[in-house]
Amino acid sequence: MTTEPKLDIVSLNIRYGEKAALRNLSLSIPSGSIYAVIGPSGSGKTSLLRSITLLSVELDQARLSGKILLDGRDVLAAGVDRATLRRKVGLVMATPQPLPGSIHHNLTFGPRLAGQTQRQELDALVEAALRSADLWAEVKERLNGPASALSGGQQQRLCIARAIALSPEVILLDEPCSGLDPISTAKIEEMMRALQTRFTWVIVTNNTKQAARVSDRTAFVLSGELIEDGPTSRIFTTPTDPRTTGYVEGRFG
Numbered sequence: 164m165t166t167e168p169k170l171d172i173v174s175l176n177i178r179y180g181e182k183a184a185l186r187n188l189s190l191s192i193p194s195g196s197i198y199a200v201i202g203p204s205g206s207g208k209t210s211l212l213r214s215i216t217l218l219s220v221e222l223d224q225a226r227l228s229g230k231i232l233l234d235g236r237d238v239l240a241a242g243v244d245r246a247t248l249r250r251k252v253g254l255v256m257a258t259p260q261p262l263p264g265s266i267h268h269n270l271t272f273g274p275r276l277a278g279q280t281q282r283q284e285l286d287a288l289v290e291a292a293l294r295s296a297d298l299w300a301e302v303k304e305r306l307n308g309p310a311s312a313l314s315g316g317q318q319q320r321l322c323i324a325r326a327i328a329l330s331p332e333v334i335l336l337d338e339p340c341s342g343l344d345p346i347s348t349a350k351i352e353e354m355m356r357a358l359q360t361r362f363t364w365v366i367v368t369n370n371t372k373q374a375a376r377v378s379d380r381t382a383f384v385l386s387g388e389l390i391e392d393g394p395t396s397r398i399f400t401t402p403t404d405p406r407t408t409g410y411v412e413g414r415f416g
Contacts (some may be wrong), residue, residue: 168232169194169333169363170215175229177210177219184210184225185387192380197355197364199378199395201371203416207387208367212335215365216254217245233333250277253326257338259318261310262325266302269310269321273329288328296324297354316347323354327362336366340373352377371411375399383407 170192177184185207192198200208210219217238219225231238238248250273262269270289271279279285289306293299298320302313310321319339326334336355340348355364355377368374374381375395382392383402391404402408410416 167194168192171232173230175231177207177214178226183387188389190382190392192363192365194363195359196379197359197377199374199381200367200384201374201381202384206384208384209337212254212337212367215335216249216252250329251331252333252335253329253331254335255322255326255339257341259315259322261318261321265307266310266321267306269325270328292324292328295327295358296320297350298324316343319343320351333363338368383410
């Protein structure tokens with residue numbers, strides 16, 4: 164794992180009308196890391212992920228200030244190609260959102276929009292993405308069947324595979340295991356570790372035990388403010404702020 168930052172978030176403010184979702188947040192996310200963002204509901208964690216992909220601006224009417232640097236380039240700068248940004252940065256939401264249609268269609272929809280049309284190449288991409296998400300063995304005999312027929316855990320891994328199919332550099336996961344059974348949760352966590360050399364992962368989770376298990380670094384956000392961040396081992400054993408101690412020990416949240 165390298166230590167070069169993949170994402171640098173500098174003095175980021177996110178507002179919806181008069182409401183501030185995040186205030187003056189700065190984070191440096193190393194390339195090739197698994198970075199967890201923890202905190203109670205309503206702390207601004209999802210707004211952070213949606214702002215990295217500019218969905219908060221496009222769909223939520225958020226107003227952003229500060230900088231979000233991807234490989235040193237500010238995604239908030241004028242003229243940024245949002246389609247290109249979203250091929251570099253994949254976002255998987257808490258509730259699985261498969262597209263209507265088949266498993267195969269779900270995985271080829273994005274690449275087709277990006278200009279890939281050769282059937283043989285698309286089939287190879289489907290298999291590779293499903294293998295990366297540890298789903299190939301479970302669905303290879305029903306690729307033309309409806310994605311909606313998959314279990315919740317399989318649908319979530321399909322959504323991650325759909326992100327992988329576009330060969331992003333960063334994958335953002337917003338509560339990816341919310342409501343999933345322990346086996347499905349373990350598969351997603353194992354997949355993240357197995358693919359750490361290929362992608363930089365940012366996972367928002369209310370599950371502190373998951374953050375402790377899977378991440379290299381953790382940031383604790385409370386009421387829109389960064390309380391502290393650092394190596395996960397330190398955040399969960401010797402945090403510097405008593406509010407972090409209270410949260411990771413389950414005294415609130």
